[in-house]
Amino acid sequence: MAEANDKNEKVPLPSVAIDGTRTRNIREAKKLTQLYVANVVGVTTDTISRWENNRYPSIKRDNAQKLADALEVSLEEILRQEPAEADGLSPQPAPPPAKRAIVPVIAIVTALLLGLLVFFLLRQPPVPSSATRWTPRFAAPGEPFPVQVKVARQPANPFGFILREKLPAGSRLVSSLPATSSADSELKWLVPSAGTPVTVSFTLQVPASFNPGKDAALKGEIVVHSAGSSNRTEAVGGNGSIHIGAYHWADSNGDGRIDDDEIMPAYYICEEMKGLGLDWKTIEAIWSGKGYRWDAKHGYTVLK
Incomplete structure (x- = not known):
């Protein structure tokens, strides 16, 4: 009896899991309709739709084979691919790579460069000096005119200096304060260290033969x-060019007279340079008076 019962029991048909998405892609690529595939397999279009949307975890193997035949592919091409497992164990995720220590190379290089910059800056003289030359705009050939070079010094930054002034060609030094160390085409002064401003004053003459209308230049x-x-x-800053002509050095606008705006600056210059030939x-x-006239023979003539 037991054997008869065993024979009457139905043996379950083998089933397989198909990949619905891949199945649909193959069907659409071959331009086949769900109705056509359903007729070949012997199922409804609703069943085909459910298979393609993965509504069933598995289907009968013979239906899967018919489906593959309808799509004109092998059965393996529509089966769901399961991830391979080694020795029955699920694959373990790879451990994250060890974080490498990121060396801030740019920051280190920048710090070194800044350090070198500060080092060299500290080796420079603490405060740059300011040497500025003043000259009149005009002067007459053979007549003395004043020049001053003012050097700014601060108590917190005492220094000594050497001043060099190269004269216009043929010019002659009349006098200077402080006294110059030379009286050739290049004048030199040696001033000891101190923290107070200093003014070097001197008077010059361009030669009487100097061509009027041209400029004499100091450097x-x-x-x-x-x-x-x-x-x-x-370099010494300020003005270094004097226009040579029939002018008095105190006539700053060259209009042939010395007005109220010009007399006071001229007075201060003469006071500061007293004894230097002005x-x-x-x-x-x-x-x-009413002005002046100049010529090479008589010099300045005051107009009454």
Whole structure:
């Protein structure tokens, strides 16, 4: 009896899991309709739709084979691919790579460069000097005119310096304060270290033969020496060009007279450079009169 019962029991048909998405993609690529595939397999279009949408975990193997035949592919092409497992164990995720220590190379290099920059800056003289030259705009050939070079120094930054002034060709030094170390085409002054401003004043003459209408030019430099620092040379700033013609140096606009706006600056210059060959009496007479005239033979003539 037991054997009869065993024979009457139905043996379950084998089933397989198909990949619905891949099945649909193959069908659409071959331009087949769900109705056509359903007729070949012997099922309804609703069943085909459920298979393609993975509504069933598995289907009968013979239906899967018919489906593959309808799509004209092998059965393996529509089966769901399960991830391979080794020795029955699920694959373990790979451990995350060890974090490498990121060395801030750029930051280190930047810090080194900044350190070098600060080092070299500290080795420079603490405060640059300011040497500025003043000259009149005009002067007459053979007549003395004033020049001043003012050097700014601070108590917190005492320094000594050498001042050099290269004279226009053929020019002659009349006098200077402080006294110059030379009286050739290049004048030199050596001024000891101190923390107070200093003015170097001198009077010049361009030769009487100097061509009127041209400019005479001065060019100079100052060599600064601070304790504990190397020497530094810089050009003297300010004006260095004097227009030579029939003018008095105190006539700053060249209009042939010395007016109220011009007399006071001329007075201060003459006071600061007293004893250096400037003729204050002539300046005052021109200011008091109606102007002046100059020629190479008679010099300045005051107009009454």
